[in-house]
Amino acid sequence: MTLTTTRPTPDLLHGAAEVETTARGLRPQRLPAWVGRQFPDGQLLAMAAQPSGVRLALTTTATVLEVDVHPLRMAFRGVHRARGALDLVVDGVLVASDVLTGGDALVTDLSTGATALEPGEPHTARFALPAGASTVEVWLPHNESVEVLALRADAPVRAAAPRGRRWVHHGSSISQGSNAATPAGTWPAVAARLGGVDLRNLGFGGSALVDPFTARVIRDTPADLISVKLGINVVNLDGMRLRTFVPAVHGFLDTIRDGHPTTPLVLVSPLFCGIHEDAPGPGSIDPSSFATGQARFAANDDGARTHGRLTLRVIRDAMASLVERRSDDPHLHLLDGLDLYGEADARTHPLPDALHPDAATHQVVGERFARWAFGAGGPFAG
Known part of the structure; x- marks a missing residue:
């Protein structure tokens, strides 16, 4: 041959x-x-x-x-x-x-x-x-x-020509695919195949930080569907307080809307992550895990809960309130990350490094997102 x-x-x-x-x-x-x-x-x-x-x-x-x-x-x-x-x-x-x-x-x-x-x-x-x-x-x-x-x-x-409608998704290392076994096994890739859409993945490990330049990239990228998953990196970097986080997300969405005024836009709050549900960041790799060959993450929590420090529970509540206040945008939708991976899931599909889902869980999250977003009545249906 x-x-x-x-x-x-x-x-x-x-x-x-x-x-x-x-x-x-x-x-x-x-x-x-x-x-x-x-x-x-x-x-x-x-x-x-x-x-x-x-x-x-x-x-x-x-x-x-x-x-x-x-x-x-x-x-x-x-x-x-x-x-x-x-x-x-x-x-x-x-x-x-x-x-x-x-x-x-x-x-x-x-x-x-x-x-x-x-x-x-x-x-x-x-x-x-x-x-x-x-x-x-x-x-x-x-x-x-x-x-x-x-x-x-x-x-x-x-x-080849692009496959179906163009979906632009932004998120953290979980969206990039950390701990997924293969590239087509990341949860956005799973959801894209099930939805029959053309994926542009803007998931960046450690870097879903409500950066204005990322919003500009999304604004300027051709898209029929957009989703933005925020929260975990802001907490594990200890990068913001509540006072700065909420206006930053509003600004992020405003910038996207400058280029995509009526495109279906889904704001996704954080998946369940036990180490940061009630403990603020910063987070880091636990040095005691080095000798095990499996790095694990931990929250460097000093116990302080003052001055608007962010936890995942605080962020989910803030994002829900934010979407309610943008009720003049009928094409903006909120997806609670706990509906993709919640506390009960953490018992049956524990996070191997305490932060990122394993390969099987990426499949589960992708399937759940596809059902919610692309299914009948979903914001990406059609």
């Missing part, structure tokens, strides 16, 4: 803000470059370079497809972190997954803070495709940056 090599082009990549041309290939970015120039925060830019929700989308009659990528992952010495993966979705159905090997690693020693780059080799994924014409998506890893180097197939590949 003869495979023909194709150099990737930006039109093959869906779900990215921009596509950077590197010496080796193409690196998708989930935020436009102007954000990094305005606010060059290392955490935010590292998360934006991890292509959660970004996929190669093509049509082909090929029966074999190979994809060469060069990963760059963030790792912690002595702590296990699952590798990223490439997922194959054919005509809307997840059919295969290939776990990444090789690539470069930026390794941090949590006890000293020292970081070193460990180089590695590219990774090749080989997928078997069904006979006949297909719409094929290769979902790039949600938790590792990658450069797409080359495609090889036994028939021509062409860029």
Whole structure:
């Protein structure tokens, strides 16, 4: 069998803000470059370079497809972190997954803070495709940056059209997919497949902080459906007080409405997280968990509840009141995060690191969001 090599082009990549041309290939970015120039925060830019929700989308009659990528992952010495993966979705159905090997690693020693780059080799994924014409998506890893180097197939590949209505979602590491097993298994990806929509994932680990530049990105992004999930990062950073949080969310929504005045817009409050339900932040990794190989998070709570310090319960109440006060916006909807993952769920599906859902829970959350949003009478129905 003869495979023909194709150099990737930006039109093959869906779900990215921009596509950077590197010496080796193409690196998708989930935020436009102007954000990094305005606010060059290392955490935010590292998360934006991890292509959660970004996929190669093509049509082909090929029966074999190979994809060469060069990963760059963030790792912690002595702590296990699952590798990223490439997922194959054919005509809307997840059919295969290939776990990444090789690539470069930026390794941090949590006890000293020292970081070193460990180089590695590219990774090749080989997928078997069904006979006949297909719409094929290769979902790039949600938790590792990658450069797409080359495609090889036994028939021509062409860029596919976007799949359905355009859904833009913003949230934290949970929305980006932390602790999901594969990129098509993050809860927004699950919900997008069930809803038959074209996902643009703006979930950024540690960085759903009601940033005005993120609101501007959403304002300027073509969208038929928008959702914004806020709260957990504001608490675990201890980044705001109630007095500043509520006006900031109003401003965030006002900016989105400048570009999307009547687009269905869902504001999602935080999922249940026991360590921050009643304890303010900041939160951090518990040092005693380093030796276990499974990092766990904890709230650094000093017991103070004064001056409007935020907990998840306070934020949920504030967001509900905020939506009521915006009753002049008939296209704004509130989804209580506890309806996606509540206290009872924490007993049956505990958070493995005390902060992020596991792979099975991502599936549950995605299914619940899809039923609520895309189901009959839901704000995204139709």
